[in-house]
Amino acid sequence: MARWSNAVASATELKKLREDALYREAAKAFRKNGYHGTALEDIAEGLGISKPTLYHYVKNKRDLFYQCHLAGAEQAISTICHDTALNGLERLRRTISSYVQSMIGENSYSVIILEEKSLTPVQLTRVIHERDKFESALIEMVLKGQAEGLILPGEARFVVFNVLGAVNWVTKWYRPGGQWTVEEVGEGIAGFVCRGLAAPGVGPIQGSRLFTPTL
Amino acid sequence: MARWSNAVASATELKKLREDALYREAAKAFRKNGYHGTALEDIAEGLGISKPTLYHYVKNKRDLFYQCHLAGAEQAISTICHDTALNGLERLRRTISSYVQSMIGENSYSVIILEEKSLTPVQLTRVIHERDKFESALIEMVLKGQAEGLILPGEARFVVFNVLGAVNWVTKWYRPGGQWTVEEVGEGIAGFVCRGLAAPGVGPIQGSRLFTPTL
DNA sequence: CGAATTGCCGACTCTTGAGTCGAGTGGCTA
DNA sequence: TAGCCACTCGACTCAAGAGTCGGCAATTCG
Numbered sequence A, B: 001m002a003r004w005s006n007a008v009a010s011a012t013e014l015k016k017l018r019e020d021a022l023y024r025e026a027a028k029a030f031r032k033n034g035y036h037g038t039a040l041e042d043i044a045e046g047l048g049i050s051k052p053t054l055y056h057y058v059k060n061k062r063d064l065f066y067q068c069h070l071a072g073a074e075q076a077i078s079t080i081c082h083d084t085a086l087n088g089l090e091r092l093r094r095t096i097s098s099y100v101q102s103m104i105g106e107n108s109y110s111v112i113i114l115e116e117k118s119l120t121p122v123q124l125t126r127v128i129h130e131r132d133k134f135e136s137a138l139i140e141m142v143l144k145g146q147a148e149g150l151i152l153p154g155e156a157r158f159v160v161f162n163v164l165g166a167v168n169w170v171t172k173w174y175r176p177g178g179q180w181t182v183e184e185v186g187e188g189i190a191g192f193v194c195r196g197l198a199a200p201g202v203g204p205i206q207g208s209r210l211f212t213p214t215l
Numbered sequence C: 001c002g003a004a005t006t007g008c009c010g011a012c013t014c015t016t017g018a019g020t021c022g023a024g025t026g027g028c029t030a
Numbered sequence D: 001t002a003g004c005c006a007c008t009c010g011a012c013t014c015a016a017g018a019g020t021c022g023g024c025a026a027t028t029c030g
Helices: A014-033 A040-047 A061-077 A088-104 A121-147 A156-168 A182-197 B014-033 B040-047 B061-078 B088-104 B121-147 B156-168 B182-197
Strands: none
Touching (some): A014 A040, A014 A061, A061 A121, A088 A121, A156 A182, A156 B182, A182 B156, A182 B182, B014 B040, B014 B061, B061 B088, B061 B121, B121 B156, B156 B182
């Protein structure tokens, strides 16, 4: 097993790179087995190091989990589409598509489907706060879309929950290297949810080969 | 704490009733904290009994988890709409709505968002098999809807994954006793996903106060 | 009435896994 | 050469929790 999954490079920021590799590996393990189901020894092994070595980089298991959540939230936020020239619906569509792609892509920190109550109250508050930034952005897009008459009326919060469900679920079934590419999946899901939202009369919405191949 | 959550009743089938209460309680705990995050002592406490007593009804933790999965799958299957007079899309809508309602209702056995790899290979195979019955039914409805021109073309399997995501996610955010009733949520989600599937020209699809209140 | 069956639990064992300790290595700087 | 520092790990401690054991009620049945 290659140490640090060959993520090492040069000099000073080496530590940063290691930490990133560590978080990715940890997130992968947590995603797969849950917080309690993941042994730090497994993560260490995945990186080709020993458990005590892991503890040179990490305060404790809980904190590692916390960092993964933060990294995941940050990654989510980075996928928000800020192109204000676009209408709410299209901005939502693009955001969803790139969010999905980042979640199932090579270096995902996403750790969403998990026992948040394993965090301390303070940590949990912070995580929720960060995640709210993403959710709020989505809610705003929905409200804008509704104001523009492109999205059907209804509780924006409820709508976003539905969207996030379809979206977050992807980590449960997507298998890299299969028949479906990351792009196809991202565009397909984004198209699906936006069609679920769109008011009648809104023209066809972009999908992918997997869903609505012909328009 | 009332023993057995007051689920006891009369004579012989008493045991059956106790087992049901037990599975419900266990499913609730697993759903909340995951397999590894749930201590059998917690479940016992929730029922007002002790851990050794629990072992009079249960082979071991893994098996309890397994039974919950089976019960959940059975419950899911029981929500399938068999009214063959209806078209595929409407049948899908009704199934989704009642599936959601059963998941967030009082006695849910659903345990879906979880570390299935905690099961033995044999158990897992069985669970997947049972769950497939439900998924296959959904896939069939999608195919029928597509054949009828009511559902957009695309990979039925992919479509169903999307639908199940929006649907299963509900256990993550729904809080009983809040502003939203079980019916509203079920109908709202069902409307959302079916609209996401529907071909252009299909008339308005039923939703609820939470989404598409005015049609 | 007594004995068997069922439901129940206090108090144990034993395994797993989080987290620590102290010692060893190798590179860098003076 | 000496000394420091980042990095590493083998071998530990310790707590939590799965599962067991042996015994105590209470109800049922002969």
